[in-house]
Amino acid sequence: MPLLEIKNLHAKVGDKEILKGISLTINGGEVHAIMGPNGTGKSTLSNVIAGRDGYDITQGEVLLDGKNLLELSADARARAGVFLAFQYPVEIPGVSTSQFLKTAINAKRRQQGKPEIDAMEFLKLVKAKIKALGIADDMIRRPLNVGFSGGEKKRAEILQMTLLEPRLAVLDETDSGLDIDALKVVSEGVNALRSPDRGFLVITHYQRLLNYIVPDHVHVMTGGRIVASGGKELAETLEAEGYAKYQAA
Amino acid sequence: MAASLISAHPFGDAYAAKAGTLSAGARIDALRKVARTEIGRGLPGPKNExxxxxxxxxxxxVGFIPAAAADDVDVTVVPSDVPxxxxxxxxxxxxxxxxxDLSDKISGIDIRPLSDSDAALxxxxxANLPLVALNTAFFANGLAISAKGHQPLAVHIVSIGxxxxxxxAFHPRVLVTTAPGAELTLIESHVGLPxxxxxANPVTEILIAEDARVHRYVTVTEDxxxxxxxxxxxxxxxxxCFAAFHLGLGGSRGEGxxxxxxxxxxxxxxxxxxLNGAYAIGGGVHxxxxxxxxxxxxxALSKQMFKGVLDGKSHGVYQGRVRVAENAQQTDARQLHRALFLTAGPSVDVKPELEIAADDVQCAHGATTGSLDPDHLFFLAARGLDPETARMLLVEGFLADALEQIGxxxxxxxxxRQVAGWLQRRGGAS
Known part of the structure; x- marks a missing residue:
């Protein structure tokens, strides 16, 4: 069974159809990249997979391990193994990063019928992971994302992904706002998580990110449809030639 | 003028007769006499600004009787939720x-019954406020607390209604005086039985001498x-220095x-x-x-931060007046009120008033009202938090910087913990 199967997905915002029949299959261990110009529905696709309100799904299915995600609330999808890395992670004043991380870990553990994580175990786990991601120790004591630089926010996202061990990670324009050093760190964090029982959907405008997170499959999306698919070399062609020929088509 | 007073109220002669307030000495009797006249004119009415x-x-x-006249009230234990x-x-x-019998043995600190010799009363x-007059007219016995030097033990007053x-009706009176350089911590828990x-009409007077410090932490949970x-x-x-934090919680059992x-x-x-505080209210609480x-x-400096979380059909009010006299140059006065609505039902009224006669001052006030941010809720949902847990986390986060003011x-x-307890009781409501 594929890890993720999207079948003929149509979605509207108000009266406007944004996704016009997306089909995509991701198997365990695969990294798929979706590239496309702005305003083509890439972020809508990631939001629809994650279960954000405000989209009207008019047709199609999204199956994770054969289970229809569209019937689940956003939080239930997350606990089922969907992780959305946000393009713009929100700042939440007053909620410390560590308190948030612990709550998120415990939400997942409760789902799995496990007891809440022990305070010492939690600290040990987080300390080990932040070191690997080059995150400053004091970050977890600070309010979530408040005053974090663009790079710190994205590292925090990867830290959350690492701790929550999703089945499917959707990276929505993770490269936006990152300088080259931060991009490398974030990419290394993602690469460290690649495994046969995990799939990635990497959404990006630029090919730059895909130099570091090398995809198995690349899809071109314009006008709410996937108009071309290929291997990693497709990303390089796009970088050289742009999206014009797909948009004209 | 008459429209701004409520002349029909339960605190007239019949109440006074039942209260049986004994003469406490010439000074207190004189204060009471003035206060009784004041109350005789009426309580502040809805047209009173x-x-x-x-x-x-x-x-x-409500046909209140003086607590002293109620012979069927017998409280033998402190409610277990009083910390x-x-x-x-x-x-x-x-x-x-x-x-x-319900109190700790008093030692190491000067706490006495209020008496006529307490000239600071x-x-x-x-003194000229109507509800203070009501208290002055009828307080049955009060407490006088005097602090000298650094008081290592805090005084925790538990007031049960x-x-x-x-x-x-009852009118607790507490007078706190300090010697120069003294430091005292006063904690108060105001609770009620269903x-x-x-x-409850408590009046607390606190006189802080030169270089003295009083820390005061109050919870009102008369639910x-x-x-x-x-x-x-x-x-x-x-x-x-006067550093106070007031917490108001309510809404699960009544409409206080x-x-x-x-x-x-x-x-x-x-x-x-x-002067800081927080409140978390629901139901029909005001x-x-x-x-x-x-x-x-x-x-001199005054800083205020108040934050409120409102659920149900509750109503919050913040009125903050700062007056800076002409000679009070280089005053730094700030106030902030922020309210968070958990539903569409609650309302708040906020009235900041700055009256500044000095020219070299820094004064600022701010007020905001809002609901939980859908982007925050979605972010937390995308990390697996169910809506109830997400709301609790965000509300705790909203109140966090107010609670951090507690020294x-x-x-x-x-x-x-008391705030978390309120959230858990309200948790199911959305």
């Missing part, structure tokens, strides 16, 4: 009357159909009306007033923070 958001019409219609504080002497009042700026078959409504109208009058001498009114007079150069800071000396780490932790 200071009371228009917290009208006393409903209170005035114990470390390094604090617990002093328990039931309907305003000191209960030695009635000396803070609040309880009615029998008839609704009772049943008939009651009316029943009670009226709690509390007034505090504070004076702060040069380099003295709470007003916490604090008047602070900054009388000496370099004095500081830190909660009012009213503050008046008078800067009459220069080079004492232990008190901060206890107050934090």
């Amino acid at each position: 200071e009371w228009r958001f917290t009208p006393l019409n409903a209170l005035s219609r 114990r504080f470390e390094r604090a002497i617990r002093v328990v009042l039931v309907n305003g009357t000191f209960q030695p 009635g000396q803070t700026a609040t 309880a009615s029998g078959a008839e609704p009772v 049943g008939q409504p009651y009316f 029943c159909d009670a009226f709690h109208i509390a007034t505090t009058g504070v004076t702060v001498a040069a380099r003295g 009306t709470v007003r916490q009114e604090i008047h602070a007079r900054v009388e000496g150069e370099g004095a500081q007033v830190h 909660h009012d923070f009213t503050t008046v800071i008078d800067h009459v000396a220069g080079g 004492d780490a232990h008190v901060r932790e206890v107050f934090g």
